Amino acid sequence: MHELGIVEQLVRIAVDELEKAGAEGPVSSVNLRVGVMSGASPEALRTAWEVVVPNTRLKGAELLIDEPPATCRCLECGATSEVDGYTFACPSCDSGQIAIEGGSELQLASLEVEDS
Amino acid sequence: MEVVVTQDILKANDSIAEQNLAAFDEAGVYTVNVLGSPGSGKTTLLEKLAEKLNNRVKAAVIEGDLATSKDAERIEKLGWPTIQINTGGGCHLEANMVSSAMKNLPLDTSNLLFIENVGNLVCTASHKLGERLRIVVLSATEGDDKVSKYPPMFQKTNALIMNKADLLPYTDFDVDRMEEDARRLNPDVEIFKVSARTGEGIAEVADWLVAKRETWFASR
Numbered sequence: 001m002h003e004l005g006i007v008e009q010l011v012r013i014a015v016d017e018l019e020k021a022g023a024e025g026p027v028s029s030v031n032l033r034v035g036v037m038s039g040a041s042p043e044a045l046r047t048a049w050e051v052v053v054p055n056t057r058l059k060g061a062e063l064l065i066d067e068p069p070a071t072c073r074c075l076e077c078g079a080t081s082e083v084d085g086y087t088f089a090c091p092s093c094d095s096g097q098i099a100i101e102g103g104s105e106l107q108l109a110s111l112e113v114e115d116s
Numbered sequence: 117m118e119v120v121v122t123q124d125i126l127k128a129n130d131s132i133a134e135q136n137l138a139a140f141d142e143a144g145v146y147t148v149n150v151l152g153s154p155g156s157g158k159t160t161l162l163e164k165l166a167e168k169l170n171n172r173v174k175a176a177v178i179e180g181d182l183a184t185s186k187d188a189e190r191i192e193k194l195g196w197p198t199i200q201i202n203t204g205g206g207c208h209l210e211a212n213m214v215s216s217a218m219k220n221l222p223l224d225t226s227n228l229l230f231i232e233n234v235g236n237l238v239c240t241a242s243h244k245l246g247e248r249l250r251i252v253v254l255s256a257t258e259g260d261d262k263v264s265k266y267p268p269m270f271q272k273t274n275a276l277i278m279n280k281a282d283l284l285p286y287t288d289f290d291v292d293r294m295e296e297d298a299r300r301l302n303p304d305v306e307i308f309k310v311s312a313r314t315g316e317g318i319a320e321v322a323d324w325l326v327a328k329r330e331t332w333f334a335s336r
Contacts, residue, residue, distance in 0.1 A: 012128075038242065106126060111121060
């Protein structure tokens with residue numbers, strides 16, 4: 001349910017950006033960044049994509065999803081590290097005092113457009 | 117050619133949420149997004165909080181559910197102006213639903229607004245509504261592992277209200293483990309242990325809410 005709305009929003013943003021860039025050719029790929037903690041499921045996004053996109057300006061484009069990992073900054077030793085799974089401790093010093101920084105991205109990164 | 121966009125997909129929701137926040141600030145209304153699973157005790161918590169808050173604040177409530185106005189009917193009995201939003205099949209409230217609902221609330225005579233979200237530990241976390249504060253209600257019968265299994269929800273909240281504490285003796289819920297997991301995700305989270313059924317711990321939550329509202333009001 002949730003992913004359908006995300007894809008509809010994504011199409012709106014893409015159409016605006018294509019217009020702004022004056023890009024008129026067919027879109028060959030759409031690059032998303034969907035962090036592992038974004039709350040959105042790449043699989044469900046792909047399903048929603050199949051439903052929504054055939055009737056839009058993005059018709060025929062391939063959906064490419066980059067899944068950035070969760071990263072944390074340790075409040076004690078200052079190290080920034082990737083967090084493995086959901087075991088939330090600093091991999092460098094094992095402190096539990098960490099701030100989660102990356103991994104919640106839900107972003108349209110770029111569009112690849114063919115010549116018109 | 118490559119068109120670089122780098123835009124958050126939920127930005128449309130976020131910008132409406134910012135407008136809501138500005139409108140609430142203008143009206144002097146401190147807004148609290150109440151989150152948690154279905155059946156965790158969100159509505160019962162509000163009912164119990166009303167007993168402790170009624171002389172200290174002028175509250176209003178937005179109730180979000182898929183269907184029915186059962187929760188709004190319960191809250192209206194407390195004397196708080198209430199608007200029910202039915203999302204149809206939608207699994208979370210969005211900022212535009214709140215911006216429509218707030219037009220039907222007496223914001224000029226309120227100073228605290230609770231928005232009880234749809235019961236859900238997943239996508240409600242990623243939709244800002246225009247709130248100043250988030251609280252998540254997690255009940256003893258759901259299990260202490262929910263904190264580590266649904267991290268975005270607990271990472272983004274200001275308070276974790278562990279409800280149904282009266283049932284702890286009948287469950288394997290490990291309060292220490294819940295606290296440890298919650299602080300690992302969110303070192304600044306406030307944790308309250310309450311029973312909305314017996315009233316245990318409710319006064320502390322009410323005091324905290326009033327203090328947060330006063331601090332915010334003074335800093336406006």
